[in-house]
Amino acid sequence: MGKKAPKTDIWWKNGVIYQIYPRSFMDSNGDGIGDIKGITGKLDYLNDGTENSLGIDAIWLSPIYPSPMKDFGYDISDYMDIDSMFGCLDDFKVLLQEAHKRNIRIIMDLVINHSSDEHPWFIESRQSKDSPKRNWYLWQPADKKRPNNWISYFELHNAWWLDKTTNEYYLGTFTKNQPEVNWRNKDLKKAMYDVIKYWFDMGIDGFRMDVVNWYIKDENLRNNPWKISFSPPSLQKHIYDRNQPESHQICKEIRDIANTYKDKVLIGEIYTNDVKEAVSYHGSNNDELHMAFNFNFLFQKWSAKSFYNSIMNWYNLLPTDSWPNFTLSNHDQPRHYYRYKKGNDSDARAKVAAAMLLTLKGTPFIYYGEEIGMTCEKIPKNSLKDPLGIKGWPIIKGRDAERTPMQWDDTDNAGFSNNTPWLPVNKNYTYKNVANQKNDPDSLLSFYRSIIWLRKRIPCLSNGDIEFLIPEPNKILVYKRIYKQEQCIIILNFSSKTIPCPINTAKNYNVLLSTHRKKDCSIKLENLKLNPYEIIIAEQENT
Secondary structure, three states, rough: OOOOOOOOOOHHHHHHHHHHHHHOOOOOOOOOOOOHHHHHHHHHOOOOOOOOOOOOOEEOOOOOOOOOOOOOOOOOOOOOOOOOOOHHHHHHHHHHHHHHHHOOOOEEEEOOEEEEOOOOHHHHHOOOOOOOHHHHEEEEEEEOOOOOOOEEEEOOEEEEEEEEEOEEEEEEOOOOOOOEEEEOOHHHHHHHHHHHHHHHHOOOOOOEEOOOHHHHOOOOOOOOOOOOOHHHHHOOOOOOOOOOOOOHHHHHHHHHHHOOOOOOEEEEEOOOOHHHHHHOOOOOOOOOOOOOOOHHHHHHOHHHHHHHHHHHHHHHHHOOOOOOHHHHHHHHOOHHHHHHOOHHHHHHHHHHHHHHHOOOOOOEEEEOHHHOOOOOOOOOOHOOOOOHHHHHOOOOOHHHHHOOOOOOOOOOHHOOOOOOOOOOOOHHHHHHOOOHHHOOOOHHHHHHHHHHHHHHHHHHHHOOEEOOOOOOOEEEEEEEEEEEEEEEEEEEEEOOOOOOOOOOOEEEEEEEEOOOOOOOEEEEEOOEEEEEOOEEEEEEEOO
């Protein structure tokens, strides 16, 4: 990596962040929907201070605010409360308190590109053209045709929606129930900043910010150019409805707010395939987001070379003093176990992916269930809930398959609920579950625990610089993590074949963790034969 960031003990740089989709994690009241008390009851599973727990350092919660749930919480009707489906504000405060007791930070989802059409702001905005909050949203006169050709991402329809009360169009680029707010309005901006301060004052530790690069739209509402694509939302080059330069000023202002508090983090979803665009939201002087998600890494095929190129591209584009992050799954993307599965090799591949995720320089994000190898089984049409999946069936799969209930044990409903879950549980829950894996030293869950706790003991794995030892990898990634006088080497075989290690050095290494070798055994890399999908994390021995 060409640029060396200063060493740090900042929690969000050294820690492991675990994303929870609250509807699907744990149901405490038997209504088939996960809730806050369910999460609180599983905190010891996440980190009880011992190596019997997963060992994560922070939880990112997908939205739990009041919502009509037209887009399952991403359509917010009150930014300063908790939806009764998940509990109440007191339940959240207990979760916050109990998490902090265990040194687990809480990150909330911040969805401020749009609100629900049932939010009081929009209800007032649509009452008349003279409403004091009319300009809090994006309205245009209803001429013979809609203002432009922008597409609604989930409705697969023009993004302008006619409101008959005032005979004008409002903009909703996700669904008609999610009107876009007008970030050029100073009063709207202040109201949103008050939301941020409210949750920071309560004690949360940061925000994951939804679709940051969509905040500002072209002031002249110009048409997007068309392009060829098999997916309707991708039929346009999103030049005018996203990625406007004014979005950066909003990020700077939110960063200024975060800087008035201690140890807060801002993580941005920059939903774009343009890596340079995503990187730009760190700011030119580290004055915007603390981290922007690297979707290019998430979308890579199973290939050491592909991952290497993506990793190095991200590292080399990052501004000085900014910090990388990596994730392989989330609530919108099929789980990586499913994407990289290959018959009997699926678990071995999942371990290689986990080892890479948790040993690269940068903050790792784990999506709930990854640690037990949850998959994405097909959801029957009559069980679909995602508006995108319903609208696009059977061509567009939607996002339900990556949101199925957490698989805790082999009892009914996978131990998630004593009632019918809101989405069907994967059929493989009878053997792919936490209870089945927690005492098995060879399980995927045990492997995740081992690496996460190893990160805590060995500073170079979380805090060190990185040096790749094979500049053009074929089937193997080999890299060092370096911190002060400490060095670790990580060797990852992406192949199902036995392969000689391409590094020739007479130095001795002590194995800290491996899928095929005993802990504390000494190895030399020269003439070393790597087993299929072998993983080695080793520390250079003192000479």
